[in-house]
Amino acid sequence: MNNDLFFSPDPIVRKNARDLYESIKDLPLLSPHGHTEARWFAENTPFENPTDLIITPDHYIFRMLFSRGISLDSLRIPRKDGSRMEGDPRDVWRLFAKYFYLFAGTPTGLWIREELRTVFETDIPLNEKNADLLYDHIDACLKDERFRPRSLYERFNLELLSTTNGAAYDLSWHENIARSGWKGCIVPCFRPDDVTDIGRPDWLKNLGKLGELTGENTETFSGFLNALRKRREDFINLGCNSTDHGVKSPWTHRLSEKDAATIYTQALRGKADDEDQKVFAAHMLMMMAEMSTEDGLVMQIHPGVYRNHDQSVYDLYGGDRGADIPVRCEYTRNLKELLNAYGSHPNFKLVVYTLDETTYTRELAPLAGYYPAMLLGPAWWFNDSFQGMKRFKQSVVETAGFYNITGFVDDTRALPSIPVRHDFSRRIDADYLAHLMVQGILTQQEAEALMPELAYGLTKKVFNREGKLR
Amino acid sequence: MNNDLFFSPDPIVRKNARDLYESIKDLPLLSPHGHTEARWFAENTPFENPTDLIITPDHYIFRMLFSRGISLDSLRIPRKDGSRMEGDPRDVWRLFAKYFYLFAGTPTGLWIREELRTVFETDIPLNEKNADLLYDHIDACLKDERFRPRSLYERFNLELLSTTNGAAYDLSWHENIARSGWKGCIVPCFRPDDVTDIGRPDWLKNLGKLGELTGENTETFSGFLNALRKRREDFINLGCNSTDHGVKSPWTHRLSEKDAATIYTQALRGKADDEDQKVFAAHMLMMMAEMSTEDGLVMQIHPGVYRNHDQSVYDLYGGDRGADIPVRCEYTRNLKELLNAYGSHPNFKLVVYTLDETTYTRELAPLAGYYPAMLLGPAWWFNDSFQGMKRFKQSVVETAGFYNITGFVDDTRALPSIPVRHDFSRRIDADYLAHLMVQGILTQQEAEALMPELAYGLTKKVFNREGKLR
Amino acid sequence: MNNDLFFSPDPIVRKNARDLYESIKDLPLLSPHGHTEARWFAENTPFENPTDLIITPDHYIFRMLFSRGISLDSLRIPRKDGSRMEGDPRDVWRLFAKYFYLFAGTPTGLWIREELRTVFETDIPLNEKNADLLYDHIDACLKDERFRPRSLYERFNLELLSTTNGAAYDLSWHENIARSGWKGCIVPCFRPDDVTDIGRPDWLKNLGKLGELTGENTETFSGFLNALRKRREDFINLGCNSTDHGVKSPWTHRLSEKDAATIYTQALRGKADDEDQKVFAAHMLMMMAEMSTEDGLVMQIHPGVYRNHDQSVYDLYGGDRGADIPVRCEYTRNLKELLNAYGSHPNFKLVVYTLDETTYTRELAPLAGYYPAMLLGPAWWFNDSFQGMKRFKQSVVETAGFYNITGFVDDTRALPSIPVRHDFSRRIDADYLAHLMVQGILTQQEAEALMPELAYGLTKKVFNREGKLR
Structure with a gap:
């Protein structure tokens, strides 16, 4: 790799960036959230x-x-x-x-x-x-x-690789790996959108599978909640550290149990409307947070994307075809109920991501700089880039500090790009810290202490792999 | 001109910026959108x-x-x-x-x-x-x-200068120039806001003129559409490359022909309300896009300005008095219908501008980086500035790439400022590319290939003057 | 202090930044808005x-x-x-x-x-x-x-220190200082939120005090307005230069006198609702602006904060506990009535602050670059930081110019941090100007003339301490 890729032109900053980078470039990689497939590592075929x-x-x-x-x-x-x-x-x-x-x-x-x-x-x-x-x-x-997949995992010096799987996803590939005796750590992340979004065309089908997998009666709302609890346990037994929620809006709102059950029943009958879908999603975020306080799974929210914007491409080719476009997102009011209920809970961690960079200084950094449970995920998706990462750090650190953000999360589906993505993040962070050092904002000692935290330590603590954040 | 205006302090970046700039500073100027007057060049008086x-x-x-x-x-x-x-x-x-x-x-x-x-x-x-x-x-x-105007055009090394004219505008100055044998290329841009915005006080008057100019019966909606088609042809015959739409919102929505005709008739009777104005504007954007797929005019949208914010100045002095203030703008949802209908049409190009920089990374770059027809116009109006251009490139290129943006568009009404405006854009682009080169993001070869595209080539292709984008 | 704190790594920029900074670092400090307490200086105890x-x-x-x-x-x-x-x-x-x-x-x-x-x-x-x-x-x-407080004031080279006080606040500490013969200039800023926000739980209590302090009948709306006028005069007699308004939204709207009085009466009876609260606040901003045109107090607006976001902390510990989170803010439409009525008034100055940085280029700089009365306050609260100040200047100056912004305003409640805060602002401005100089955007003469204006002169003129802005 180009020895100075991304580093500032200024020779003193560059020198410091290089030193900081050298000090951490060989640390193991943690990939606590992404979209690779367990099957690759189970089968290990070329x-x-x-x-x-x-x-x-x-x-x-x-x-x-x-x-x-x-x-x-x-x-x-x-x-x-x-x-x-x-x-x-x-x-x-x-x-x-x-x-x-x-x-x-x-x-x-x-x-x-x-x-x-x-x-x-x-x-x-x-x-x-x-x-x-x-x-x-x-x-x-x-x-x-x-x-081969396992060799790549090892060569990449990965310490953890998390896939992302629906609540109704059959975990047998993960079980297969666990039983295989291979040392690689391939864990699932629990993403229950497939059963919490009552607006999905495949919702009933997913509910059915969830019922089968758990033996719970998903015809009732309480049965559904039990099934979710059991399923979280299944994931945890395979090393799962976190949940993920790809909601349209981060709105959180607790319904009475009766109201939630009523909407659920309506949905089972195919009679739930858009408003029901919205309010049920808001309620389920509250329920997922509550379950996280019980079982310790780190809760992640990835909101604010208009999926499948190009209808004719969606009709022919399906989702994940590049036509997902971000929309404006609001956090201050939307997260209030969740943060008021669980934002100071000692057993809860909420990692929030955004594609709406306007919320960095205005909403997300002030929230993360206040609520003990809340942490900011790194620059996401389109913003997982040189300028995007710079804007993220320049916007959030002054208000939230370095210790209310997580380290890098690659979120990739392209396995061979993983080491490169981590390397980019480490380089950009090194350059960022070097700048602050040369401008007198950080002491050398501070910069040297922060570098391994950003490259490795914070992610490890946030995702419950070792150490404690507080 | 100051040899190093806008170039970075760093000596290596500066050296590279200077070299890149020198390689293109004498390329001709393309001014495919602006507000100079054809009369100046027709009369050519001091x-x-x-x-x-x-x-x-x-x-x-x-x-x-x-x-x-x-x-x-x-x-x-x-x-x-x-x-x-x-x-x-x-x-x-x-x-x-x-x-x-x-x-x-x-x-x-x-x-x-x-x-x-x-x-x-x-x-x-x-x-x-x-x-x-x-x-x-x-x-x-x-x-x-x-x-004199023609001498300035020649001295400025202009290759194209587009004025902006209403559908009801009499093109005789342009005809006069065309007949004069002068080599200068002064073309009109078709901006039909004067007849598509049914809320304008001069709408009926403009409709009347449009009827006269085309011989169509603008008392009916179909006659109105025919008149627009003819008028576009008149503009094209004088070298017109593009249309422009200064809408309040970029909302696009197709009405049934019957509903559109009903609103049109209501408006003729002075009975259309604000909601009618809005939905008719949304429909007319769809119609203009459709006509562009037929006649190949590049469609430009300049939305999101609160015009004439200072009522008492407007009452006394009229419009264009400096009191136009931007407002928040939304593109993902608003452009959906238009992009779903025409965003992949092989004969369509849509150039979108904004004064709401929050949409750069969140909406515009993702949209332009997906839909074949969509391109981003450069930093507009208040943002046609050193920092504004830097923010634009830093925000959109990583997601949309360099080839989904147009080159510079000066949009000026100040004729003698044209070469300076282009020069600024070329300098700022050279410095931007030099930075990317020195930081290892672009190879020297890539930067050298991109420089003339940004200064000249992309604009020429986007505005159908030569070459193809795809 | 680190001699080069915040200065750019580039040696030429740094040299120029240092020179500019040296030329103004010993100018007196003006603190026209903040949250220190007059009592400290009245009592002057350790x-x-x-x-x-x-x-x-x-x-x-x-x-x-x-x-x-x-x-x-x-x-x-x-x-x-x-x-x-x-x-x-x-x-x-x-x-x-x-x-x-x-x-x-x-x-x-x-x-x-x-x-x-x-x-x-x-x-x-x-x-x-x-x-x-x-x-x-x-x-x-x-x-x-x-x-001791007075010694610190003197050591800090303060020339003016403004506290912030409600309309119902007893000004005796300020009177005490005025009578004491001490040379320090501790003045109040008039912040009538305590009596203009009819939604506050302590509103009636505050009204009562206001009545007592002024001898006006605050049971009627006209008595209330008279009381406000008198109270403004009381503040002015103690050196007050400005008012401040911590509104949820910057919406301004004039009610008829009758409608305003009706809402006021409803509120006295405890029957005003959220909508009443909103519209009354909008009306009171119009009234405060009108009074400012009469008595010359500079009007400040600090909008867009969701106060006390963490309900359980608020219930136990009260306000100002760190849980105030910004929300999206709109200025173009919201300030229209006020700016149309008073934006060109020769005796009026409106200083607007924001925590929503998206409004810098889109709304605030265009408004301030047009309306004679409007000026932009510096980067506020969370954005009173190295990156925040850079973003502010880089976003607003190109459109509003340097002379439509105020100099630094520290807004602190931490007395011993005042000199440091001013020093940071001066350093960051020096570096900013040095950059513009080295890039050829400002001449050396321009940069040298702007430096003392940003550090001292503009604030002095804006807050009516000396000189005139126009």
Whole structure:
């Protein structure tokens, strides 16, 4: 990796950034939230080919190609019905290589560039001319034992890798890994949106599975709550540290048990409307927080995304196709009930993320700088970038301090990009601390103490892996 | 011009910025959107005097003087009834010179300073003491052939200059230029707000003119649509590349033809209310997009301004008096219908501008980084500034990439400031790219390829002047 | 103080920043808005102990400790009923010292560090080990004549210190100081929220006091207005320069006299609802502006805070406990009536503050860059920080210019931090101007002229202490 990537031009800042970075660059990686698949590590079979490893599953990549007029079919993105354009994955790779210049200056472009360098160990630049050369090189790598999922986990120096799974998700891949004796720590994160969002088309189907998995009667609201409690326990037994909630809005509101049960029953009958969906989601956030105070799972909220904005693409190709667009988000009023109820609870931690950067200084940092339970997740998704991470730190640290934010969380579905993503975060943090040092805001001692916390320590404490935050 | 204006203090970044800037500083200027007047180039008579050239038409200038208590009358701003304080334009210039220190650190101050240097070729600083000296100097220039409108166009190395005109605007000045044999390319931009905004006091009058100009019966909605189609053709025949829409909100919504016709008829009878105005505007954006897919005009939207905020100034002096204030703007939900209908259409381009910078990372960059038709216009109006342009690039490029934004668009009504405005944009872009290079984010090759695109190439492609975007 | 604190790493910028800073660092301090107490200067008795001087009154400090799980009781924060945990203030100090690392990178951390250095003249770093040493050192200082309130005022080179007081506040401490012959200038700022917010639980009680203090019949709306006018005069007689309004929203709206009186009467009967409260507040802002045009008090608005977000802490400990969280704020539409009525009045000045930074470029700078009466207060509260001040200047100056903003306003309740706060602002401004100079945006002459204006001159003119803005 470029020894000075991201570091400031100023030679004194750069020198300090480099020293800080060197002091932590070899610390293990913690990946407490992301979208890789347990199956990969259970089966440990080689990845198919460069295209299906790098392009097809990653909407960060194909959305940009689509935005300049390249069709999803020509990229062989699978359709909802499972079908897929015929053709050679190599042709997709060639298209990608030809248009790779579109990614100049984007995090995706940098991830790919550095992933090729450090994971696939090649300096050949990705462009139209080199398309086949690189395809063949990566393809050969994938046939090598060193590039099987478990080997990658080990080479990447991962200490923890969390997948994200619905309440109705069958955990057998995780169980399989646990039984296998392999030392890797692949844990699930409990994301019950599949059963708490009564507006989902697959809600009833998911409820059914949840009932089967737990033996609880999900025809009643109390049965449903019991099933959730049991399911959380199942996840915990497989190493789960946290829950996650991908809600439209972070509104939290406790209903009476009777009112909640009434909405639930309405929903079972297919008679719940949008308002019911909203208020039920608000109530379920309260319930999930309450259960977290009992079982200690760290609660994460990822709100404020308009999913599947492009209806015709959704109808044909389904979700996660790059058409998820953020919307304005409000936290001060929306989180009030939850924070008033549990924000000072000694056994509760709430990690909040946002795509609405206007809330950094105005709402999130003041809230995290007050409530003991609340912590801020790092710059998320589109903002998991050089400028995005700088804006995050520059906006929140002065009000919330360094100790009310978590360390880096990669949130990726692209396994081979994990070390690069962590490396970027560590570099950007090192440069940020070096700046503060050179400007007299932090002493050298403070900067040196903060560096490993940001790179590793805070994440470990926040996600209950070791140590205590308070 | 100061050889290093805007360049970073760091010597390595500065060196690279200078090299990048030198490589493109002499490229021709494209001005595909602005508010100069075709009449100037048709008549090609000398500008009257320094005050009427530089101060009176430019609300960027007189709003700042007004803000520190200088009355519009003392600046001889014309009143709505056409009257104007008596007095010598030189006195207005003296006031301007005396208070020019108010513009320290503002783009307007820098434009004036550099315009004096490069267009009027004088280094005398503008202040109270030098007021007369500079007035006389500029006045003498204006009497020189070199300062006539066509000469300025040529000296400025303009390749295209677009005016902005209503649907009911008589294009005879443009026709006159076209017939004159002069090589300058002065084209109109089609801005039909005068007939699509049924809330305007002059709507009926404009409709009448539109009917006359096209021979269509604007008493019916279908006649109105036909008139618009014809009018677009008239504009296209004079070189028009684009439409522009100065809507209050970017809300887009298709009505049934019957509902649209009903509102139109209500409006003709003077019975349309605010809600009708809103929904009709939303429908007309859909219609304009549809027509763009047919005739290829690039559609521009400039939303989110509260016009004429100061009622008493509006009553006396009319619009464009500096009292237009931005308001919050929403794009994700508002543009959904339009983008779902036309966002992937191969013959459609939508350029979106904003004064609400909060939408850069949250809404606009994600949308532009997905929909093939959508592109982002540069930092607009108040944000057409050093910091404003930096914030724009730092916010949108990481998500949308460089190839989903247009190059610079000056949007000026101050003809002599055009080269300076372009020069500023080129300098700021050069410095931005140099930074990315020195920090390892762009390779030198990438930065060198992007520089002419930002300065010239992207604008040319986006506005259909040459080449293709996809 | 660290000679280069906050200055840019670049040696040329740093050199210029240092020169600019040196030229103004010894100018007197103006503190036209804050929350110190007149009693301190009237009585001039020594401060009790380090804890009660530095920790207990300062929610900036104890909110951060609370956020990492330290209870308000263990910090001996007084409860609503006046009671307080028993214990030694030294124990609180020890807790503070132990957890002082939480403040790394925050303005509060820097204020404390530099306050220890410059006011208490010690370089011993604050940490667990040094807790007692520092406690004893400060405690010894406080017993010294040099650390009594009046001595501090003089040592700090204060020229003006404004407290903030309700309309029903008894001004006898201020009168006492005025009569004492002491040269210090301790003036009140008129903050009538206690009687203009009909939703306050203590409203009737405050009205009663207001009646007593003025001899007016506050049972009628016209009597209430007369009382306000008289009270403003009382404040003015004690040197008051300004009013302040801590409204939820900056909405301004004039009611008919009859409607206003009706709501007032309803409120007296305990029958006003939330909507009444809102509209009455909007009307009272109009009335306060009108009175300002008559008596010349500078009107300040501090809107957009959700007070006492943590209900259980509020119930037990009362307000100002760190749980005030900003919310989104709108100015363009909300201030329209006020600015249309008084925004160009020659005897009116309106200083607007915000915690919603999204309004800087979008609303506040455009408004201040147009209306003669309107000025922008500096970065407020959470944003009174290194990054916050940079964002403020970078966002507003290009549109509003330097002369539509006020100089620094410290807004503190921590007396010994005043010189440090001003010093930080002066340093950050010096660095900002140096940057603009080195990048060619300001000439050296412009930067040198602006420096003392930002440090001293603008504040003096805005708050009617000397000179005129227009």
